Amino acid sequence: MNGTPGPSLLTRRQALATAAGGLVLVVARPARATPEAMQDVIRTFTGGAKVTEGRVKLDVTLLVENGNSVPLSVSVDSPMTAADHVVRIGVFNEKNPLPDVAIFNLTPRCGRATAATRIRLNDTQMITAIAQMKDGSFWSDTSEVIVTLPACVEG
């Protein structure tokens, strides 16, 4: 190595640059749940049972500025008696790295079928909430959320 970069060094640099470029590409594209992955998780949640739209109300802001903390609440039309109540509520998303968000287990002692939390959203996407009733039926609601600053953007 005496000043003039030989062809071998250039090749090495190029090789390094290519390797680094490849690495950046890999980092910039983290694993993502796809709508199909969400359907798979929903199928596992319901055991393949039919899901009817209705009875569930998913309340989430339509336009959020910061995807790191998105208030979400879900309520289900149910008398919450021992004979007829909501057993579980699952919340799922399409485009976060994982399709699951949360599963709430309810009992008649809850009094009202409602739960709220704050979630992370990686992109503009559809959110689905599915409630399982005591009688084994499943009900759902879906909402689209537009995210201006996604979660997981910075290292």
Next chain:
Amino acid sequence: MARALINVPSKAKRGDVVEIKTLMSHPMETGFRTGSDGALVPRNIISRFACTYNGEVVFSAELFPAISANPFISFTTVATESGTLVFSWTDDKGQTQVQTAAITVE
């Protein structure tokens, strides 16, 4: 885990549905984020939350990395009798934080 903020009404009428709000301080590290050294930060989230009312489970939740840092969870319960509500949060490291709140039912 640090302490949690819990909001339970101290008094309630028998049969009333009361709203309970909890906020636990926790980073909820997703496992998808890279640290300053470029390596992935290992996942550490609160994966289980449960609330018992005088020993009986009234509400529980399974949480995933999509829950924000410092997880906020709110739900309701029927004020049946005076007693204690016990809240527990369990994270990936197996640590469980337990906190209690008293309620007086008239």
